Amino acid sequence: METFQRPVICGKCSAALSCLSSLQKNVWRCEFCGYENSVDESLAALCIGQRAGVRSDDLYLPRQSEDDYQNLEDTLVVFCVDTSGSMSVTTEVPSSNGSVTYVSRLEGMQDALYRALFTIKQRSPHRRVALVTFNDEVVIYGDGTSAPITLRDWALVDYDHIWEKGVTYHIPHCIAETYNHLIQRVKELREHGATCLGPAALASVAMASRYPGSKVILCTDGKANIGLGEMEEAPSLTPSAFTPYFYTQLALDAVQKGVIISVMTFEGTDCRLADIGKLADATGGRVNIVSIGTVAREIESVSEDNVLATGVKATLLASDGVYFPYEDENNHKLVREIGNVTKGLEITFQFAVKPDFMEFFLQKGMLPFQMQLSFKTRDQHRITRIITEQRPATTCSRIFAGRLNMAVLDVHCAQLCASLTMEGKVQEAQRQLKAQQDLLQQVSKWRPIQKEESMYGNWMETMTTICEDITTESQLTLSDEAAKVVYQMKRASSVRNNNNSSNTVNVQKKTTKKKKAVMEAV
Incomplete structure (x- = not known):
């Protein structure tokens, strides 16, 4: 849905009303925090009229530009x-x-x-x-x-x-x-x-x-x-x-x-x-x-x-009881200032459920997630895009490994472990790398490893080697070669989507004078 109106925002958690929201007598009980919000009758009718499926994608356009018009090539x-x-x-x-x-x-x-x-x-x-x-x-x-x-x-x-x-x-x-x-x-x-x-x-x-x-x-x-x-x-x-x-x-x-x-x-x-x-x-x-x-x-x-947008801010909301590990906020709302976005950028998020809420979520069966993207276009228009989805919860403790989207998991692991390494949390990065490598081995038992998935495996080996060098040599800073690899891993993107892009991290083995196997990203 495209509209020139502003989104209706929850007074407690700042979630946005969508066509998936539940309305009774012009009252919206927020699906993310439970807060009851009064909603204008015309907006309530619009949302009810469009209610369908498990996904909502709304684009909020400006009535006029906040700044003077800028030519697309005026950079x-x-x-x-x-x-x-x-x-x-x-x-x-x-x-x-x-x-x-x-x-x-x-x-x-x-x-x-x-x-x-x-x-x-x-x-x-x-x-x-x-x-x-x-x-x-x-x-x-x-x-x-x-x-x-x-x-x-x-x-x-x-x-x-x-x-x-x-x-x-x-x-x-x-x-x-x-x-x-x-x-x-x-x-x-x-x-x-x-x-x-x-x-x-x-x-x-x-x-x-x-x-x-x-x-x-x-x-x-x-x-x-x-x-x-x-x-x-x-x-x-x-x-x-x-x-x-x-x-x-x-x-x-x-x-x-x-x-x-x-x-x-x-x-x-x-x-x-x-x-x-x-x-x-x-x-x-x-x-x-x-x-x-x-x-x-x-x-x-x-x-x-290749600049797509500037001033990008992403807000991710989930049900109360969900949290986002490795983030500053320890609640069900995550705000990330992304800034500038170029073609091929991929950003991943990891979430988990607090133990006290596990049984409640399983009974609900479906959990809502909402991504709010606020950004300026090339011609300086401020746009807001809000995507809301319902995702199923499962009572099964095991997920068939062969059906996992390894591209998403591998890209996330590369980005996360690179960030942890730059923050000095090397041991935690090593734990995450070991878990991802174990998962890749488990997947290989169910189906053949694809060519791009083997490249993701090389990424994990690269980061593992860098982390080992840091811990064994008691380094507090990275060499230029290691820093280059880590920064590229922080912006890793899926191989299939960026087959010809230099943003994709390709990895090859190289032997150093210390006779170590060191991975160099080029």
Whole structure:
């Protein structure tokens, strides 16, 4: 059902009235908490008239936009590029004639930017594109048509000052008009100095914040060692308390403004990806480690215009007596701030029943669940979608393993265990992994394991190995390789639905110098 009216909300638990709700004399007794709500007679008649089946799907549309209309292509891509001295490190690259050439990281990045700019100009000529670079200072080039702004010294530690400089830097032209200017700016880049990554990321997010649905693509090859977000040179077991706070705060600001950040580092470097990866994890971006040969492909992929919605909030309700494990709330209502959503995103939820309610639910036979999704579309309309379903309860203590939807269970296990690992709850992650692996073995006794299911099994092995490394080596932080895998697992999606998507985590075995079997996600 589509309507311009607002949903009728329960005064106690905030569940929404649906055509599956029970109404008597214009009184709705909430099926989730039991609270009695008075309902307008016209709405009651509408709900009763549409009552049927066990599923309700309602879309609540706005009467007018909350903000000014925004063109669908009126978004910004900011390339935030490391030009510090370490970007001069070279790699052997075979040429087409069989000889070997040496290409620096910066040269590889420049080539990747040339390709990305050309692709954006061809596919989305009306999109805005900006360039920010950083070494021991931040240079904001914008779209390349105006004089750049340089931030240095004290300005690199002033959050508000950097934000103001970024948000007030206008990007008036689209890529079709600025392509040649940007190409020239990229061509003139030279590597030198330190790595003020934090201030550059902040300035880039501030620039992008004017256009919800915009992207920041952060490329670096080293730890931030100057300015906000500086990583201490001391061992990473004792990081500065302010360092993770800076990246957490910047991620929150980006989510609030509808900005997606993707983070790329070069293989063979130590960038403290577990910390800076928070920017991507919170905003819906991607985390990856690239090489000279793969950086161009990865940059083109993450700059793709695949944003579906911003400001997304999901509220899941179940009957009183149901709760959601591993969540902050210990009741039958779960609120999750999702933020930005791109194509292919899958989010899973786990619920359980409190022992005192078990017999009562079995007697009822059917249990209601409701998902409320509030989000802003690309043109800044605030939409609410409410899906209500009745699900059967069973008295059977065993479910036939061969009929389980393993894709859902495996994706959930990957996401959950990755989250637990990032939170430091490694032993609980190991317990969940063992349970999932046991279940997969049980399923294999009833039916053949499908190809995609064997890949899910590899995911579990990957996380198991990472958790074992953490516990056996008493690590308090993840290596960049491990952090990349864990962040990708947190955003795992079903193989069948994303067969050609780079969001899908493909896993291969690799032997380390320690002669351990370590799984590397690529």
